[in-house]
Every structure is written in structure tokens, then in C-alpha cells.
Amino acid sequence: MSSECWKCGDTAVIHRKYEGKSWCSEHFQEQFESLVKDTVRENDLFENDDRVCVALSGGMDSSALLLFLVELFEDWKNAELIALTVDEGIENYRDESIEIAKELCDDLGVELHIASFKEEFGKSLDEIMEDKDYGCTYCGVLRRWILNKKSRELDADKVATAHNLDDELQSVFMNYLKGDMKRMVRLGAKPAVIDDEKFVPRVKPFRETPEKEIALYGRLRDLELHQTECPYVEDSLRFDVRDFLNEMERKRPSTKFTALRAFDKLLPVLEEKFSEEDPSIRSCEECGEITSGDVCKACQFRKEI
Ligand SMILES: [Zn+2]
Ligand SMILES: [Zn+2]
Structure with a gap:
């Protein structure tokens, strides 16, 4: 070497x-x-006059994404950036990352908005988990619900998330192992999920960037590192897949890139076959957010808690 x-x-x-x-x-x-600029250009992630909401967790990936986009948009005079942090209400874990998010937005001159589980659902995640261990899936549902609602209220044209190459590839393999083809077609740098004015499209500028390189970039750019892991983390299939892919990459360097490129060639074919124009998309009876049933998953869950 x-x-x-x-x-x-x-x-x-x-x-x-x-x-x-x-x-x-x-x-x-x-x-x-x-x-990353190649990913942005090749996938047409942004328009010149976009108002982009960055989903900022205070972790290294999303902090690096915010920094990157601030610099990218310096040349895009009509594009705007705001940041949104979801406070699930996890003691000792989320508090610290929210402080990091606040400091970073201060430094970069980006307007930060904070939305919380407590405000939206009446309970923090700590309180929800006290009653019953619902696990990451539910937390994910609630977080996505908040992210969509808040970013729409903030007039965002797009939500940028910090999903990286490792995240994306893990999701590809997990969906494959679970046989979940519908979820598979929701992947991609700019997933064509739902064509509805209530849905704020998501984009992933870091989708082709390895997690390790984002961490290194963040360190070299002096971003603060928040290392604690969420105490409720449980997704064991994701960890198995992650370990498998890391082992493959170690033995056969560039496996991850090759696998992602292969998936990208398959994606249009999968989209044609599996993404039905869902005629059942409508407004949730409870909250008005988009759903494919009468009541959205977040509201079903909200009733439960
Ligand atoms: Zn050099
Ligand atoms: Zn609802």
C-alpha cells in the first residue's frame, strides 16, 4: 500500500x-x-430554484451533507437550504446530537427547525418504549411522517437525506432477502415514490459514497462527531447484511460499487414491473397525510400509543 x-x-x-x-x-x-457532484448531476437531484430541506440528525453523515450542500449552493443563486431535525425524545442520545445540529447550523448560517415526537404524537420515544418495545420500524414510520409533514409546511420542494452507499446497498439486499419488491423500487437517488402534491420528494446525494469516506471527510472538515448509538437500535437483519457486504468488500474490493451499479441497471425494469400507479392513494382520514388505506400507518400507531 x-x-x-x-x-x-x-x-x-x-x-x-x-x-x-x-x-x-x-x-x-x-x-x-x-x-457527490456527479451523483447530483447525473440524477438531476436539484433544480436551480429549489428550496431544499436537509434532514439533519446531528450525526456525521447528515452534518457532512449539510456542509456539502451549503458549499454547492453557493453557486446556485436561487436555491435555498433549510435544515430539519426530528427530536424523537431519546435521553442522552438525541439531546447531544441536537446541540451539534444547532451549532452547525449557526456556523453555516442555515435556518434550523426542530420537530418532536412529543409535540406531534403526545409522547417521546422514551415514553412510547416504556409501554412496549415497538422497535425501529415504528420509529421509522413516525419519523418519515414528521419529515414529510414538516418539510411540506416549510415549503420545501425536496428533502435531502444522508443515505450513503452502504445504507442503500443494505436496503437492496434486505428487500431482496425479504422478497419485498415494492419496497425495492422505492430505492434510488431520487425515488419516484408517490406523485402527489402532499408528498415531498426525497433525494440522496451521498448514495454512491461509502460511509467510511463520509466519516473521513467529516473529520477532515472538523465536523463534530456524535458517536453514541441509539439505545433502541435492533435491526439485526441490517447488521447481518452490513457485515456480509463489508466482508465481501474486504475480500473483493469494489464489490459494493459493482453491486450498486448492477441494481441501478435493474431498477428501471423493476419499476416497470412493480411500481403500480396506486389508485388507492388518498388522504388519511385522521391527519390528512397521504396513505394507501383509510388511515395512515402513523395514525394507526398513534392510536395504539
Ligand atoms: Zn495530494
Ligand atoms: Zn394519518
Whole structure:
């Protein structure tokens, strides 16, 4: 392994096995940013006059995404950025990351909005979990519900999330293992999920970027690291898949990129076959958000808690 930058000969901060090259801090950052810009351009993630809401958790991935987009939009005079943090109400875990989110938005001059489970559902996640262990799936449903509702209220044209290459590929394999083809077609950098004015489209600029490289980029850009893991984390299938993919990548560098590219070739075919124009899409009787039944999942769950 070479410890010198392939481009300038300075001390390398990373060796990318998948391309057989090492990079110094400056050239790694340049590479990183240009790769994400490629993802943005090739997938037409943004329009010139978009108002984009960044889903900011205070974790490294979303902090790096906000920083990247602030710099990208410097040249896009009519584009706007805001940030939205969902406070699930998890003591010692979420509090710290919200502080990080606030500081970052202060530094970058981005307007931050905070929406909470307590306000929207009457209970924090800690209180919900006290009654019964509902697990990550429910929390995810509630979080997505808030994200959509709030970003629409904030007039956002799009929600940008920090899903990276590892997240995306794990989801591909998980859906495959579960045989969930409908969920499979909801993946992609700019998923064509629901064509409804109530739905704020989601985009994933980091979709082709490895998690490790985002962490390195964040460190090199002096972003604060919040390392604690959510105490309720439980998705064991995701962890199994993650370990499997990491092992494959270790043995056969560039496996992850190859697998994602293969999926991207399949996606249009899958979309044609599995994404039905759902005629049953309508407004939830309880909250008015979009749903495919009479009452949306978040409201069903809200009744339960
Ligand atoms: Zn260099
Ligand atoms: Zn509802």
C-alpha cells in the first residue's frame, strides 16, 4: 500500500483499495466532492430554484451533507437550504446530537427547525418504549411522517437525506432477502415514490459514497462527531447484511460499487414491473397525510400509543 498521494506525493490520509490509489487530505476532499457532484448531476437531484430541506440528525453523515450542500449552493443563486431535525425524545442520545445540529447550523448560517415526537404524537420515544418495545420500524414510520409533514409546511420542494452507499446497498439486499419488491423500487437517488402534491420528494446525494469516506471527510472538515448509538437500535437483519457486504468488500474490493451499479441497471425494469400507479392513494382520514388505506400507518400507531 502506498502512503503517498497519487496526485501530489504528499502523505496520504486514505488508500482506496477499490481503485488502488492513495490520496492526501486535499486531493481526497476534491475527489469526494466531485463524486457527490456527479451523483447530483447525473440524477438531476436539484433544480436551480429549489428550496431544499436537509434532514439533519446531528450525526456525521447528515452534518457532512449539510456542509456539502451549503458549499454547492453557493453557486446556485436561487436555491435555498433549510435544515430539519426530528427530536424523537431519546435521553442522552438525541439531546447531544441536537446541540451539534444547532451549532452547525449557526456556523453555516442555515435556518434550523426542530420537530418532536412529543409535540406531534403526545409522547417521546422514551415514553412510547416504556409501554412496549415497538422497535425501529415504528420509529421509522413516525419519523418519515414528521419529515414529510414538516418539510411540506416549510415549503420545501425536496428533502435531502444522508443515505450513503452502504445504507442503500443494505436496503437492496434486505428487500431482496425479504422478497419485498415494492419496497425495492422505492430505492434510488431520487425515488419516484408517490406523485402527489402532499408528498415531498426525497433525494440522496451521498448514495454512491461509502460511509467510511463520509466519516473521513467529516473529520477532515472538523465536523463534530456524535458517536453514541441509539439505545433502541435492533435491526439485526441490517447488521447481518452490513457485515456480509463489508466482508465481501474486504475480500473483493469494489464489490459494493459493482453491486450498486448492477441494481441501478435493474431498477428501471423493476419499476416497470412493480411500481403500480396506486389508485388507492388518498388522504388519511385522521391527519390528512397521504396513505394507501383509510388511515395512515402513523395514525394507526398513534392510536395504539
Ligand atoms: Zn495530494
Ligand atoms: Zn394519518
